[in-house]
Amino acid sequence: MHKSQPEILDVGGVPIAVRRRKGRGPGLMWLGGYRSDMSGTKAAALDGWAADKGRAMVRHDYSGHGESGGSFREGTISLWLEQSLAVFRQFGGERQILIGSSMGAWIALRMAQRLAQSGSYGRIAGMLLLAPAPDFTTDLVEPALSEAQRQELKLNGYFEEPSDYSEGPNIYTRALMEDGRSNRVMTGPIDTHCPVHIIQGMNDPDVPHAHALKLVSCLPADDVTLSLVPDGDHRLSRPQDLALMLRAVDELVLRAC
Template sequence: MTDTPPEFLDLDGTAIAVLRQDGTGPGVVWLGGFLSDMRGTKAETLAGWAARNGRAFVRHDYSGHGESGGRFADGTISKWLAESLAVFRRFTTGPQILVGSSMGAWIALRMIEELRKAGEGERIAGLVLLAPAPDFTVELMEPELGEAQRRDLLEKGYFEVPSDYSPEPYVYTRALIEDGRANRVMGGPIDTHCPVHVLQGLVDPDVPHTHALKLVSLMPADDVTLSLIPDGDHRLSRPQDLDMLTRAVEAISGQAAG
């Protein structure tokens, strides 16, 4: 794991931690998952790949995550999206491949929407999405909420769920859930105008593979590859999963360069 100290981008008084490596393009931008950080196994693997291949690579921690400032409980998809766009515009140039893990895939898809609205759609050379969880608050969480959780949302403004990946529980706020509805991307066809590779484990306990199948079905106009990993879980951090990740990024890079 790299021990390089991050740079910080000040956004409305919140320090967003960024790690970047200079190199050739198309560059690669890592977008992590809910409660993850930019020094996790998959991001570190991509950093090593980028260093070996002389490729530009940028990653950051959302507010309330990792080395960034701010409170996790104040986070929403809109807030983390704005931070990701600010990092993208400040620290990258030219075409980029967005690599989004879990919630990061949702951020990536929303970034494409916002960049296209701003006339910057050509900045996205490709997408690699791992265990993608776009619209997870609406599609995967809300239908499963129990009576006690709904009561906590109403009375306390949040509820907690034990995490399999951290000693700290996941905290889901009413603001996060309400904001998730405003950021939905799976309500109709999704046009990314770039090649897409989706990696999805079939034994993922958090995001069912049917969610990835639905996502791919909404991308009829794009060149989409879906790799289903029979024994893959949500992390997709085993050596064979990491090898698939780097090969997917290399393949998208080749398409972008071609």
């Protein structure tokens, strides 16, 4: 638990909780996964690394997550993307290494696209993508839907399924699924304009490692490193997983300096 209160950034009338550590650039920006928050094991390990190295770091909770306001059921990739861009622009400093976990990797890739469109792609110094799940609504969730779940989406606007990572169920809304289609990134080449390191567990029950291989094939213009962890799961939060993550961050920072 955090002893201090987070900073609050108003994004479209929604209070977004932000925690940041001042230090040298390039800094780190943490982008969490679906239903995850910024106090998780990986984010805390990165914050400890930043403290030891004197590096800046910023992390936030999407609306409906953790310490932020807003309704989870109203969340979409577009909404969480806008909130992440707002935090980046307000607190990101000159250059950041984006570290995206699961859905956060999708947000990171969309941020790179949006920043490139505005001529600001040089502000991303590198990317570390952990168990990346870009396009997960169309590529991973929709193909696995049962007929009953499809009917629930159609009639109720959402469906629920048990979660392996929290007490409450996962909730997938029709708005999330439809918005996901308009935010797809693995439909062709993706230009991040920076080095990318992907860490993927081969025992991941949620994101098959073939998904990471597909992502690599969409990054032909960038320097990409793929680290496959034979016994790694989706969390990638064991001590050896965290050590691998921190080595990758250290390398990305050294390359960016």
